[in-house]
Amino acid sequence: MERTAIRRRLTWQVGTVTDVRRETETARTLVLEVPEWQGHLAGQHLDVRLTAEDGYRASRSYSVASAWTGDTIELTVEQVPRGEVSPYLVDVLKVGDPLEIRGPVGGWFVWTPEQEGPVQLIGGGSGVVPLRAMLRAHAAAASTTKARLLYSVRRPESVIYVSDLKELAASDDVDVRLVYTREAPAGEPRIGRIDADLISQYAFKPEDGATTYVCGPTPFVETVADLLVAAGHDPAKVRTERFGPTGGPR
Amino acid sequence: MNIVSPGFTGRRRGGTELPPGQYLTHEFPVLSAGPTPHVRTEHWEFTVTTESGEMYRWDWPALMALPAEEITKDIHCVTRWSKLQTTWKGVSLDTLLADVETGADYAMAHSYGGYTTNLPLEDLLDGQSWIAYEYDDEPLDPEHGGPARLLVPHLYFWKSAKWVRGLVLSDTEDLGFWETAGYHEYGDPWKEQRYAGD
Amino acid sequence: MSDYLDGNVAAGPLSELFAVDLTAAIAQCNGCGHTTVFAESRVYADAPGLVARCVGCDSVLLRIVTTPNDTYLDLRGLTYLRVPTT
Ligand SMILES: Cc1cc2nc3c(=O)[nH]c(=O)nc-3n(C[C@H](O)[C@H](O)[C@H](O)COP(=O)(O)OP(=O)(O)OC[C@H]3O[C@@H](n4cnc5c(N)ncnc54)[C@H](O)[C@@H]3O)c2cc1C
Numbered sequence: 001m002e003r004t005a006i007r008r009r010l011t012w013q014v015g016t017v018t019d020v021r022r023e024t025e026t027a028r029t030l031v032l033e034v035p036e037w038q039g040h041l042a043g044q045h046l047d048v049r050l051t052a053e054d055g056y057r058a059s060r061s062y063s064v065a066s067a068w069t070g071d072t073i074e075l076t077v078e079q080v081p082r083g084e085v086s087p088y089l090v091d092v093l094k095v096g097d098p099l100e101i102r103g104p105v106g107g108w109f110v111w112t113p114e115q116e117g118p119v120q121l122i123g124g125g126s127g128v129v130p131l132r133a134m135l136r137a138h139a140a141a142a143s144t145t146k147a148r149l150l151y152s153v154r155r156p157e158s159v160i161y162v163s164d165l166k167e168l169a170a171s172d173d174v175d176v177r178l179v180y181t182r183e184a185p186a187g188e189p190r191i192g193r194i195d196a197d198l199i200s201q202y203a204f205k206p207e208d209g210a211t212t213y214v215c216g217p218t219p220f221v222e223t224v225a226d227l228l229v230a231a232g233h234d235p236a237k238v239r240t241e242r243f244g245p246t247g248g249p250r
Numbered sequence: 251m252n253i254v255s256p257g258f259t260g261r262r263r264g265g266t267e268l269p270p271g272q273y274l275t276h277e278f279p280v281l282s283a284g285p286t287p288h289v290r291t292e293h294w295e296f297t298v299t300t301e302s303g304e305m306y307r308w309d310w311p312a313l314m315a316l317p318a319e320e321i322t323k324d325i326h327c328v329t330r331w332s333k334l335q336t337t338w339k340g341v342s343l344d345t346l347l348a349d350v351e352t353g354a355d356y357a358m359a360h361s362y363g364g365y366t367t368n369l370p371l372e373d374l375l376d377g378q379s380w381i382a383y384e385y386d387d388e389p390l391d392p393e394h395g396g397p398a399r400l401l402v403p404h405l406y407f408w409k410s411a412k413w414v415r416g417l418v419l420s421d422t423e424d425l426g427f428w429e430t431a432g433y434h435e436y437g438d439p440w441k442e443q444r445y446a447g448d
Numbered sequence: 449m450s451d452y453l454d455g456n457v458a459a460g461p462l463s464e465l466f467a468v469d470l471t472a473a474i475a476q477c478n479g480c481g482h483t484t485v486f487a488e489s490r491v492y493a494d495a496p497g498l499v500a501r502c503v504g505c506d507s508v509l510l511r512i513v514t515t516p517n518d519t520y521l522d523l524r525g526l527t528y529l530r531v532p533t534t
C-alpha cells in the first residue's frame with residue numbers, strides 16, 4: 001500500500017501519551033497518540049514544546065523512533081544531566097498527559113524502502129533513534145535491501161532498544177554491530193571509538209554504493225563523516241544529523 | 251490553544267531583583283551565532299569611526315595603557331537567563347571616546363566574525379559601558395568574547411558585543427544583526443523590550 | 449568547539465512557513481558559491497534565533513527568529529534554493 005504524506009504548512013498539535021517504556025537507566029520511550037497523524041518518513045523528527053503554568057516555554061527536537069503504522073508514534077529520549085526538557089520527558093511526563101508537537105519535519109535525513117542501494121546506519125548514543133525508525137520501516141516493508149547498523153555506546157547498560165535490535169538483527173538482510181567506548185560486555189575485546197579500521201571492517205565499501213546515515217552528538221558525527229570521506233565514500237551519499245550538545249532555546 | 255505541560259516548570263524564574271520573564275543562573279551560558287573567532291592580542295585593534303569618517307585606533311598595548319575600572323553588574327540575556335553581580339575589568343567608553351569629535355546620536359558596534367549591534371551613543375557614555383577584557387579576575391575567554399568585548403549591562407546582553415573591534419558612529423539609526431531579525435532596537439530588560447514593537 | 453547543529457534542526461520552524469521541505473533543497477552560498485543540501489549547513493542554535501552558516505566560508509546563509517507574533521526569515525546569504533518539484 002502506497003501512502004503519501006500530504007504537503008501542508010505545519011503548526012503545533014497535541015498528542016497524548018498512551019504508554020511509556022524504560023529503555024535504560026536514563027532513557028525512555030514515549031508512545032504518543034496523535035489524532036489524524038498524516039504519516040512520516042523514517043528518520044524525520046518533531047519539535048516538542050513544553051509550556052509552564054505561567055506561560056514560559058521551551059522546545060527541542062526529537063526524532064520519531066517508530067515506523068509509520070498508524071496513529072501512534074514513538075519518541076525515545078535520553079536524559080541530559082541538568083537539561084531543561086529531556087529530564088521532564090524521561091521522568092515527569094506520564095501516561096494520559098498531553099504533549100505539544102510540530103511535525104513530522106525534515107526531508108533529508110530520511111530513508112524510504114523505494115530507495116536504491118544498501119543502507120549503512122551509524123549512530124552514537126541517542127543518535128540511534130532515527131536509525132531505529134529506518135530499520136523498523138525496513139522490517140515493516142519486508143525490504144530485502146541490505147542494511148547495516150554500527151551503534152556506538154559507552155557501556156552495555158547504555159544500549160537502548162536491546163530486544164528490538166536482537167529481533168531486527170535476526171533478519172538476513174540486517175546486520176547490527178555494537179561498539180563500546182568505555183566498557184564492553186564479557187566476550188567483547190574491543191573498547192574504543194569508531195575508527196578507520198572499524199569502518200573498513202564493518203561498513204559497506206565505497207563501491208557498494210550504499211547511502212550512509214550518521215547521527216549523534218556533533219563531534220561524533222564530524223568524526224565519522226570525516227572517516228567515511230577519507231575511506232573513499234562519496235560525500236554526497238553520506239547524510240548526517242547532529243543532535244548537539246547545545247542548550248539554546250529554539 | 252493553551253496547553254500546559256503538567257509538572258513542567260522549566261528553569262526557575264522570578265525573584266524581585268530580576269527583570270520580568272528572566273530566570274536566575276549561576277552558570278555563564280555561552281551563546282553564539284557562529285564560530286568563535288580566536289583573535290590574538292598582537293593583531294587586535296579597536297577603532298572608532300565618526301560620522302565624518304575620521305578614525306581613531308587603539309591596539310592592545312594602547313588599551314592596556316588606559317585607566318581600567320573594576321565593574322560589578324547584573325547581566326540579562328534575552329534568552330531569559332540573568333546572572334547577578336558579575337565582575338569585570340575594562341576601560342570605560344567615556345575614556346575611549348573622550349577625545350573623539352562627534353555629534354552623532356547612534357553607534358553600531360562591529361565584531362571580529364562579522365556580528366553587529368546598534369546602540370544610542372548616549373547609552374555608551376556616563377559610566378554605562380566598557381570595553382571589558384577580564385572576567386572574574388581572568389583574561390576574558392574567547393567563548394565569552396575575549397580578548398575584549400563591549401559591556402553594556404543595562405541593556406539585554408546581545409548588545410554587549412563579543413569580540414568587539416570597533417564602533418561606527420552615525421546620525422541615523424541602522425539596525426544590527428539581531429535587530430534586523432525581529433529583536434528590539436533598544437532592548438531594555440526592565441521594560442521587557444525583547445522583540446521589535448515590544 | 450562543536451557548538452553547532454545542522455540544517456535539519458531548522459525544518460520545524462521552516463515548516464510553519466512553507467509547505468515544502470526546504471532543508472532538503474540545494475542551497476548556494478552567496479559568499480563563496482559553495483553549493484550543498486541545506487540540511488548539511490551548520491546551524492547555531494544557542495542564540496536568540498537560528499543562524500545557518502556555510503560550511504565553506506562560515507558566512508550566514510539563513511536566519512530565523514520566532515517572536516510571539518511573527519517569524520522573521522532572512523535568506524540574504526543564499527544565492528538560491530533549488531527545490532525538487534517532483
Ligand atoms: C534534529 C534533532 C533530533 C533529535 N532527536 C533526539 C532524540 O531522538 N532523542 C534524544 O534524546 N535527543 C534528541 N535530540 C537532542 C534534543 O533535541 C535535546 O538537545 C536534548 O534532549 C537536550 O535537551 P535538554 O533541554 O534536556 O538540555 P538543555 O537544557 O538544552 O542543555 C543542558 C546542558 O546539557 C548540554 N547538552 C545538551 N544536549 C546534550 C547532549 N546531547 N549531550 C551532552 N550534553 C548535552 C548543554 O550543552 C547544556 O549545557 C535531537 C536534536 C536534534 C537537533
Ligand SMILES: [Zn+2]
Nearest residue numbers: 477480502505
Ligand atoms: Zn560560503
